[in-house]
Amino acid sequence: MFEVISNEVLAENLHKMVLSAPRVARARKPGQFVMVRLDRGEERIPLTISDADPAAGTITLFIQAIGASTRKIVATKAGGSIRDLAGPLGKETRITNWGRVACVGGGVGTAVLFPLVKALAEAGNRITTIIGGRSSSLIILADELTPLSDTLIVTTEDGTLGIKGFVTSPLGDLLADPERVPQAVFAVGPVPMMKAVAEMTRKQRIETIVSLNPIMIDGTGMCGGCRVRIGSETRFACVDGPEFDAHLVDFDLLSDRLSIYRKEETAAHPLAECRIAGGIT
Amino acid sequence: MSNTLSVKERMSIERVAMPELPADLRSRNFEEVNLGLSHGQAVQEARRCLQCKNRGCVAGCPVGVSIPEFIDALASEELPRSAQILRRDNALPAVCGRVCPQETQCEALCVRGIKGEPVAIGYLERYVADWAMSHPELLQGDQAPAATGKSVVVVGSGPAGLTAAGELARLGHAVTIFEALHDTGGVLRYGIPEFRLPKDIIDREVALLTEQGVVIECNVIVGKTVTIAELRSDFDAIFIANGAGLPVMLNIPGENLKGVYAANEFLTRVNLMDAGRRDDSSTPIIKRREMAVIGGGNTAMDCVRTARRLGAERAMILYRRSEAEMPARVEEIKHAREEGVEFVMLTAPAAILGTADGWVSALRCLKMELGSPDESGRRRPQAIEGSEFELPAGVVIDAIGTGANPLLTSTAHDLFLNKSGNILIGSEEESNIPGVFAGGDIVRGGSTVILAMGDGKRAAAAIDKYLKRK
Numbered sequence: 001m002f003e004v005i006s007n008e009v010l011a012e013n014l015h016k017m018v019l020s021a022p023r024v025a026r027a028r029k030p031g032q033f034v035m036v037r038l039d040r041g042e043e044r045i046p047l048t049i050s051d052a053d054p055a056a057g058t059i060t061l062f063i064q065a066i067g068a069s070t071r072k073i074v075a076t077k078a079g080g081s082i083r084d085l086a087g088p089l090g091k092e093t094r095i096t097n098w099g100r101v102a103c104v105g106g107g108v109g110t111a112v113l114f115p116l117v118k119a120l121a122e123a124g125n126r127i128t129t130i131i132g133g134r135s136s137s138l139i140i141l142a143d144e145l146t147p148l149s150d151t152l153i154v155t156t157e158d159g160t161l162g163i164k165g166f167v168t169s170p171l172g173d174l175l176a177d178p179e180r181v182p183q184a185v186f187a188v189g190p191v192p193m194m195k196a197v198a199e200m201t202r203k204q205r206i207e208t209i210v211s212l213n214p215i216m217i218d219g220t221g222m223c224g225g226c227r228v229r230i231g232s233e234t235r236f237a238c239v240d241g242p243e244f245d246a247h248l249v250d251f252d253l254l255s256d257r258l259s260i261y262r263k264e265e266t267a268a269h270p271l272a273e274c275r276i277a278g279g280i281t
Numbered sequence: 282m283s284n285t286l287s288v289k290e291r292m293s294i295e296r297v298a299m300p301e302l303p304a305d306l307r308s309r310n311f312e313e314v315n316l317g318l319s320h321g322q323a324v325q326e327a328r329r330c331l332q333c334k335n336r337g338c339v340a341g342c343p344v345g346v347s348i349p350e351f352i353d354a355l356a357s358e359e360l361p362r363s364a365q366i367l368r369r370d371n372a373l374p375a376v377c378g379r380v381c382p383q384e385t386q387c388e389a390l391c392v393r394g395i396k397g398e399p400v401a402i403g404y405l406e407r408y409v410a411d412w413a414m415s416h417p418e419l420l421q422g423d424q425a426p427a428a429t430g431k432s433v434v435v436v437g438s439g440p441a442g443l444t445a446a447g448e449l450a451r452l453g454h455a456v457t458i459f460e461a462l463h464d465t466g467g468v469l470r471y472g473i474p475e476f477r478l479p480k481d482i483i484d485r486e487v488a489l490l491t492e493q494g495v496v497i498e499c500n501v502i503v504g505k506t507v508t509i510a511e512l513r514s515d516f517d518a519i520f521i522a523n524g525a526g527l528p529v530m531l532n533i534p535g536e537n538l539k540g541v542y543a544a545n546e547f548l549t550r551v552n553l554m555d556a557g558r559r560d561d562s563s564t565p566i567i568k569r570r571e572m573a574v575i576g577g578g579n580t581a582m583d584c585v586r587t588a589r590r591l592g593a594e595r596a597m598i599l600y601r602r603s604e605a606e607m608p609a610r611v612e613e614i615k616h617a618r619e620e621g622v623e624f625v626m627l628t629a630p631a632a633i634l635g636t637a638d639g640w641v642s643a644l645r646c647l648k649m650e651l652g653s654p655d656e657s658g659r660r661r662p663q664a665i666e667g668s669e670f671e672l673p674a675g676v677v678i679d680a681i682g683t684g685a686n687p688l689l690t691s692t693a694h695d696l697f698l699n700k701s702g703n704i705l706i707g708s709e710e711e712s713n714i715p716g717v718f719a720g721g722d723i724v725r726g727g728s729t730v731i732l733a734m735g736d737g738k739r740a741a742a743a744i745d746k747y748l749k750r751k
């Protein structure tokens with residue numbers, strides 16, 4: 001049992017949950033995730049560890065309630081508990097001082113991006129953070145990311161906040177500006193967004209890292225369900241990733257495999273209509 | 282009394298047949314296929330044992346169960362005594378009585394098998410173990426051993442880990458098991474389907490261990506949550522039995538199509554996460570009319586019989602040799618066939634074909650023939666030229682095997698491994714690091730439950746010796 005220490009609502013459907021998990025807090029590195037199962041009979045879902053306090057023995061998760069399972073998890077109040085939580089899983093982010101870095105987050109991907117931005121900032125990088133979503137209510141963590149970034153740019157598709165459009169347009173401006181062009185780009189978000197970012201940076205050969213969100217079960221390399229194609233190789237995202245060189249990722253295969261259970265889900269669990277079956281959120 | 286029976290009388294009794302759920306019924310549910318013997322059947326079968334001096338059966342048992350003794354007590358209807366003998370030698374008798382390949386172990390060496398049928402040792406083991414589980418009040422509790430003050434951590438709660446934990450607790454050591462998944466049992470729970478080993482049996486075997494004082498903590502992934510180095514400073518000895526959880530991929534075109542599962546994923550979804558087995562499971566599974574399983578071992582049988590139960594009209598097993606070479610247990614093959622599984626033998630997949638939108642639609646296969654024997658002594662399959670054909674399938678399950686999962690070993694750099702990533706151990710199950718022992722599939726590669734248990738038992742004895750020296 002893992003006690004919920006606090007559970008704050010940061011935005012519509014976005015919760016910041018602090019949980020007691022002393023061993024995970026001690027071992028955790030940026031980029032890693034935990035597998036969470038609320039209770040018996042529930043799914044195991046991967047959630048990125050946003051932050052950890054080894055002294056207090058706690059970890060922080062930003063959870064966007066977008067499916068049946070995440071909704072149940074965020075409904076757990078402070079003082080309540082989560083039955084199963086295992087980790088930290090996945091490889092840690094390779095953090096160095098690149099100089100200028102662009103961090104791009106789309107929708108719920110911003111929650112995954114947050115710990116990377118924090119670690120990159122601590123390593124002395126100058127960061128332009130670009131976060132986007134459909135509408136202003138879906139822009140998350142802007143306040144938390146502002147102090148870590150040199151510049152924070154917000155985009156919304158409907159223009160209700162920041163620049164109207166997609167994250168790719170301010171990124172394009174950045175890439176075209178010799179003064180501001182980043183040495184590395186981190187991108188986390190919906191597959192089409194990550195794919196678009198990868199295409200944009202490919203020509204200039206800018207190192208680009210994406211965090212992938214395939215369907216996972218165990219998260220320990222045991223089932224092979226999370227397999228992704230990286231270059232000519234099949235890799236398991238839960239142990240070999242979740243971060244990979246964006247220029248080698250087969251994004252079409254990833255989005256195809258993410259759709260495997262879409263029909264089953266809508267039939268069996270009408271609430272889960274937009275859950276990206278088991279992806280890391 | 283049984284011992285008043287003459288040899289002739291014993292010889293005249295015929296081997297009992299295991300009562301089973303009818304095939305048409307069971308191929309639509311997940312209930313246990315073998316129903317277990319009645320008391321009368323069990324006692325009668327026990328009386329077939331000649332109590333011979335050779336004790337071949339004991340030599341054939343990887344954990345050395347005192348088979349003639351427990352059978353003799355059963356034949357005399359002294360069930361508490363029989364149960365005590367069995368439990369003394371075997372930490373998980375209700376599991377072994379169900380999943381051990383007795384036909385190649387104890388029963389293969391039974392003298393009665395020379396001319397006729399061996400004693401049904403496995404059925405009897407199951408009978409006595411099940412009896413013990415439902416009559417705890419009639420069993421004398423083991424006397425609590427004096428605490429040695431030594432602590433041992435066991436990594437993994439599969440058959441090797443559970444066995445070692447039981448033995449070590451009985452010797453008075455404080456035992457903690459760390460399990461990576463959210464539930465106990467390892468492959469017993471995520472791998473072996475309910476129709477062969479009900480989950481309830483695992484729960485009860487595990488409960489017996491916790492009653493003995495074994496502490497089990499789930500959700501601890503050694504190598505990630507804690508390292509071997511940390512464990513070495515927190516415990517007096519370590520037993521690594523984290524299994525062979527790494528699927529071997531087919532490496533043929535199309536293996537990333539939607540509808541292609543590694544056996545581990547397919548079985549974990551159904552067995553551990555209840556997909557397709559319970560209506561309230563939140564884990565989905567793809568069901569199709571035609572489901573093809575590649576491989577010839579017990580895991581392949583488990584997959585194909587599960588596929589059948591999920592509703593596949595054609596649940597097919599594809600194997601590149603012939604049925605005679607299949608490593609699966611005879612009983613599994615028989616049960617699978619009765620349940621309507623199709624055996625597509627001497628067939629190897631060359632590619633998995635898909636629809637335009639990325640779903641599996643068929644397997645492109647090659648017909649094989651058997652050539653001269655290879656290193657394993659089995660005749661090597663060779664593709665027949667021009668024999669390509671297509672087999673329609675909406676789900677393909679890869680059950681060709683598993684390898685060593687590197688999660689733990691990759692964070693314990695000083696541990697010696699072989700080329701395939703398995704931990705190297707000496708004769709006393711000890712690794713190159715003093716106090717760190719290993720057994721089961723992480724040492725053997727994909728093997729069986731009982732061999733893993735044998736490792737657990739030997740490791741426990743070696744650990745006990747080590748702790749006394751220390």
Ligand code: FES
Nearest residue numbers: 219221223224238
């Ligand atoms: S989630 Fe099972 S191998 Fe990655």
